[in-house]
Amino acid sequence: xxxxxxxLRNGDIVNPESTDSFVGTVIVDGDKITGxxxxxxxxxxxxxxIDCTGKWIIPGLVDLHVHLREPGFEWKExxxxxxxxxxxxxxxxxxxxxxxxPAIDHAEVASFIREKAKEAGFAKVFPIGAVSKERKGNELxxxxxxxxxxxxxxxxxxxxxxxAGVMRRSLEIAKDIGAPICCHEEDKSLSCCxxxxxxxxxxxxxxxxxxxxxxxxxIARDIELARVTGxxxxxxxxxxxxxxxxxxxxxxxxxxVTAEVTPHHLMLSHLDVDGIDTSxxxxxPLRAPADVLALREALASGVIDCIASDHAPHEPDSKxxxxxxxxxxxxxxxxxxxxxxxxxxxxxxxRERAIQALSFSAAKIVSLEAGMLRPGRPADIAIIDPxxxxxxxxxxxxxxxxxTPFLAKKSKKK
Amino acid sequence: xxxxxxPYDSVGASxxxxxxxxxxxxxxxxxxxxxxxxxxLVRDAETFIEVSERNIKKVPALRGKTILNVFLEASTRTRxxxxxxxxxxxxxTINISxxxxxxxxxxxxxxxxxxxxxxxxxxxxxRHNASGAAxxxxxxxxxxxxxxxxxxxxEHPTQCLLDLLTLSQRFQHSIDSLSGKTVxxxxxxxxxxxxxxxxxAHKILGNKVRLVGPPGLVPxxxxxxxxxxxxxxxxxxxxxxxxxxDIVMVLRLQKERQRDSFIGSFDEYSRFYGISSKRMNxxxxxxxxxxxxxxxxxxxxxxxxxxxxxxxxxxQVRLGVAVRMSVLFRLATQGSHFPEVESSxxxxxxxxxxxxxxxx
Numbered sequence: 001x002x003x004x005x006x007x008l009r010n011g012d013i014v015n016p017e018s019t020d021s022f023v024g025t026v027i028v029d030g031d032k033i034t035g036x037x038x039x040x041x042x043x044x045x046x047x048x049x050i051d052c053t054g055k056w057i058i059p060g061l062v063d064l065h066v067h068l069r070e071p072g073f074e075w076k077e078x079x080x081x082x083x084x085x086x087x088x089x090x091x092x093x094x095x096x097x098x099x100x101x102p103a104i105d106h107a108e109v110a111s112f113i114r115e116k117a118k119e120a121g122f123a124k125v126f127p128i129g130a131v132s133k134e135r136k137g138n139e140l141x142x143x144x145x146x147x148x149x150x151x152x153x154x155x156x157x158x159x160x161x162x163x164a165g166v167m168r169r170s171l172e173i174a175k176d177i178g179a180p181i182c183c184h185e186e187d188k189s190l191s192c193c194x195x196x197x198x199x200x201x202x203x204x205x206x207x208x209x210x211x212x213x214x215x216x217x218x219i220a221r222d223i224e225l226a227r228v229t230g231x232x233x234x235x236x237x238x239x240x241x242x243x244x245x246x247x248x249x250x251x252x253x254x255x256x257v258t259a260e261v262t263p264h265h266l267m268l269s270h271l272d273v274d275g276i277d278t279s280x281x282x283x284x285p286l287r288a289p290a291d292v293l294a295l296r297e298a299l300a301s302g303v304i305d306c307i308a309s310d311h312a313p314h315e316p317d318s319k320x321x322x323x324x325x326x327x328x329x330x331x332x333x334x335x336x337x338x339x340x341x342x343x344x345x346x347x348x349x350x351r352e353r354a355i356q357a358l359s360f361s362a363a364k365i366v367s368l369e370a371g372m373l374r375p376g377r378p379a380d381i382a383i384i385d386p387x388x389x390x391x392x393x394x395x396x397x398x399x400x401x402x403x404t405p406f407l408a409k410k411s412k413k414k
Numbered sequence: 415x416x417x418x419x420x421p422y423d424s425v426g427a428s429x430x431x432x433x434x435x436x437x438x439x440x441x442x443x444x445x446x447x448x449x450x451x452x453x454x455l456v457r458d459a460e461t462f463i464e465v466s467e468r469n470i471k472k473v474p475a476l477r478g479k480t481i482l483n484v485f486l487e488a489s490t491r492t493r494x495x496x497x498x499x500x501x502x503x504x505x506x507t508i509n510i511s512x513x514x515x516x517x518x519x520x521x522x523x524x525x526x527x528x529x530x531x532x533x534x535x536x537x538x539x540x541r542h543n544a545s546g547a548a549x550x551x552x553x554x555x556x557x558x559x560x561x562x563x564x565x566x567x568x569e570h571p572t573q574c575l576l577d578l579l580t581l582s583q584r585f586q587h588s589i590d591s592l593s594g595k596t597v598x599x600x601x602x603x604x605x606x607x608x609x610x611x612x613x614x615a616h617k618i619l620g621n622k623v624r625l626v627g628p629p630g631l632v633p634x635x636x637x638x639x640x641x642x643x644x645x646x647x648x649x650x651x652x653x654x655x656x657x658x659x660d661i662v663m664v665l666r667l668q669k670e671r672q673r674d675s676f677i678g679s680f681d682e683y684s685r686f687y688g689i690s691s692k693r694m695n696x697x698x699x700x701x702x703x704x705x706x707x708x709x710x711x712x713x714x715x716x717x718x719x720x721x722x723x724x725x726x727x728x729x730q731v732r733l734g735v736a737v738r739m740s741v742l743f744r745l746a747t748q749g750s751h752f753p754e755v756e757s758s759x760x761x762x763x764x765x766x767x768x769x770x771x772x773x774x
Contacts, residue, residue, distance in 0.1 A: 192674070198635070199635060199638075199640055200635045200636070200638030200639065200640030200641035201640040201641065203604070203633065203635050203636050203638075203641045204445075204610075204640060204641045204642070205545060205546070205568060206545040206546075206565075206566055206567035206568030206569065206607060206610055207545045207546070207566075207567070207568075208567070271640070275545055275546040275549070275568070276546050276549050276550055276553065317522070320524060321522055321523065321524065321550070322523060322542070322544035322545075322546060322547045322550050323544065323545065323546045323550070324544040324545060324546070324566065325544055
């Protein structure tokens with residue numbers, strides 16, 4: 001969000017870098033922050049003044065985990081439509097996952113994404129390179145080249161890095177590069193292509209379950225590989241209490257592990273799944289209410305570092321079908337911040353921690369100089385009115401897809 | 415901006431299910447039926463039994479009605495049973511299978527269903543390999559009644575109803591007397607839609623349910639409060655599970671599941687969980703035996719047991735036609751309010767009278 005010279009006055013400034021909050025003024029010249037002052041500033045020259053009384057001034061948010069679907073799946077989302085969603089949701093920096101077609105497993109695709117993002121404007125897009133060629137998990141992708149082409153991390157997201165040897169080698173290289181390996185943790189021999197959490201409720205519905213342990217054994221494996229290699233493992237979309245505990249212990253042991261959680265895993269449980277409404281189908285699946293509580297605690301305490309959307313747009317054809325046939329994933333870019341605000345409202349998170357988890361902590365994981373309010377830094381700023389009532393609806397949705405349970409309730413015909 | 419509580423108030427699955435006291439618009443499952451509805455369905459079916467015993471096994475009850483049997487998964491018994499049921503009610507029945515339909519050309523279920531609905535069928539009978547498929551179709555189609563003929567691992571309501579009808583005939587010809595019994599369901603409960611429907615039904619009727627089998631096929635989660643509840647008992651020992659049972663329901667061991675290492679081998683399964691005359695004589699000599707078919711002789715059940723006096727296997731198949739006639743009749747003549755048995759009985763009798771008049 002840039003503007004040639006303006007002053008944000010009397011806003012409640014939340015700076016997650018220092019966890020310092022105060023009512024004050026932010027001065028922007030060109031596309032840079034040039035001053036942050038407590039209280040009001042008398043002399044602002046000819047800069048445009050924006051009165052932010054009663055509003056929060058926060059850094060532009062950073063999402064470590066989005067699927068922008070371009071190249072290859074432009075009917076679901078494009079870099080431009082995704083970036084528009086991002087800005088509408090308070091985001092200024094996005095990290096796009098490599099499960100495109102072709103995958104981001106060579107420099108040309110990474111360069112293409114950066115070019116398209118530059119053309120589109122709105123948010124900055126940072127590609128995440130594939131760990132393995134074609135994300136097949138058995139042959140290492142050219143990580144150095146991908147890094148050179150602007151990839152800020154590596155992942156085979158959508159799938160795990162199934163081969164432990166490949167994972168180990170990728171961590172060794174990623175350590176040398178100074179980037180994390182972002183892991184979709186799923187032992188497919190245990191997840192059995194399950195469509196929801198394996199639990200009493202899944203047995204009740206007769207739907208194949210994806211048990212939490214399928215995630216946890218892979219988290220454990222990758223923690224051990226991070227310990228051996230000294231590389232940085234970033235655990236994507238943690239969904240279980242046990243997974244959070246493994247991460248906590250790894251951090252206590254000094255292993256370089258970070259983690260993210262999605263808003264839907266903080267808000268919904270497997271009890272919300274009815275086996276019919278496919279907007280509740282995602283991977284990893286919604287877990288037990290006890291897992292939701294544990295994830296909230298882990299996020300509040302910093303065991304889980306940040307909130308990431310796992311924004312996964314799917315066209316209606318992929319979702320308007322039998323639950324077990326439906327594609328996994330939901331939208332997130334426009335609903336992350338409102339959900340975080342609800343968590344603040346419900347005293348699950350402090351305001352400072354929530355904003356930090358949505359911005360600075362996420363940026364830090366991939367070494368982005370973002371998610372902070374600091375003179376000399378780009379003016380990536382979001383202004384929030386915490387008192388504005390807001391309901392997500394089709395008319396507000398800027399994505400090319402509509403797959404989210406957070407849209408105004410659909411009427412059920414039975 | 416701030417989120418209101420509305421968009422994030424999760425709608426519980428139970429709230430999204432239809433009320434138990436509404437008229438029967440479709441037959442999708444057993445779990446959402448009330449006791450009254452369940453009993454009425456079984457009683458309804460009783461009135462159709464004798465139609466199949468006549469010389470002329472046909473009544474004009476559904477003349478002019480169209481029934482589509484859409485079977486997208488292999489089936490012999492259920493498909494034939496539905497087809498016979500429709501024909502005995504004089505309905506026009508059309509059979510559609512996955513391999514010979516547009517689905518094999520890549521058309522999805524909903525487009526196929528809408529296309530079929532445009533031809534104005536009165537009832538679609540759906541067999542599908544995805545749990546919830548019948549509910550999905552019922553949500554999508556406005557003017558067609560849906561009968562679930564088995565959806566993935568979820569439910570198989572007409573199989574359950576025919577099991578109940580078979581048992582009620584055996585136990586003094588009354589569904590009301592079918593309570594306080596001990597029902598042992600043996601085998602691959604994990605993957606069985608027949609088991610699920612029956613567990614719900616016997617819980618509704620007040621019977622004691624035991625689930626018997628190896629841990630992989632009878633997981634402990636089945637008796638969790640989120641599933642069937644702690645009153646459903648789990649036994650990994652066949653002897654303990656069968657001892658004193660009144661009703662033994664043996665499930666087909668799904669051979670295709672062996673690849674997933676749920677059991678070590680068929681031989682091992684047969685040794686530890688196979689039902690034989692000897693075992694039944696020792697553990698539950700007065701029990702009756704049910705099997706939804708097709709049976710794997712010598713694996714989950716011994717061949718000689720299938721046709722013993724205590725076996726109701728053939729009765730299940732015979733009464734399956736009556737159950738399906740009853741369900742098709744009820745749905746094709748518009749869902750009526752439960753409990754209401756008299757109307758269907760009198761309609762069948764009226765049809766019968768008309769048939770006699772035409773003969774004269």
